[in-house]
Amino acid sequence: MTKTISFLAFALALAPTAGFAKGDAAKGKSLAYTCTGCHGIAQYKNAYPSYYVPKIAGQNEAYIVNALTAYAKGERNHPTMSAQAMSFSAQEMADIAAYVSAQKTAK
């Protein structure tokens, strides 16, 4: 498992940069612990507004950085996500995105 993550981190390091801070998937994993409270439960629904919390494992890395940045800036509105995103630095967002995008989906 650690080997896989190291390999992924290495592969990501080699990948052409998309113009954002390079993410450290290992650091991202511990930062992403909070995310699993909602994004780690299949078909988990927000209390309000009520909709399924989006699937993010395996999502594109740069998109996740953009989404977190947009929540932090108020370009996307969701009380929980805004609060989370505002607590992260740009580097931490990149770390989270590196981890989350590298996750293989269970189904």
Next chain:
Amino acid sequence: MTNRILLVCVLGAFAGQSLAMGVKGNAAAGKQKATAVCAACHGIDGNKTLDNSYPKLAGQYPDYMLKALKEYKSGKRVNAVMAAQAQGLSDADMANLAVYYASLKSQIGTLPN
């Protein structure tokens, strides 16, 4: 449970509509619209995105996608490209698109715990 789902699918097929996790839409109509509007960036399969900064849509929850599209149109969710795209979509178009992309083979999922 499986029978009930089947029944819903069968009934949905009769109406040309399917109810995918709370969103009622026509996947075939959604595919048509997706080909014309969304596929250039999100891929017709919802996985091969033009750029890494565009999200994969295949298999995403349809009610989340519907909400995202409505918010792009209203301006609640701010994105210049998506705002422009969403202006041309009716509520029915959005529902059809959400149902279509939700039905595709997915590369995204729930985070491991």
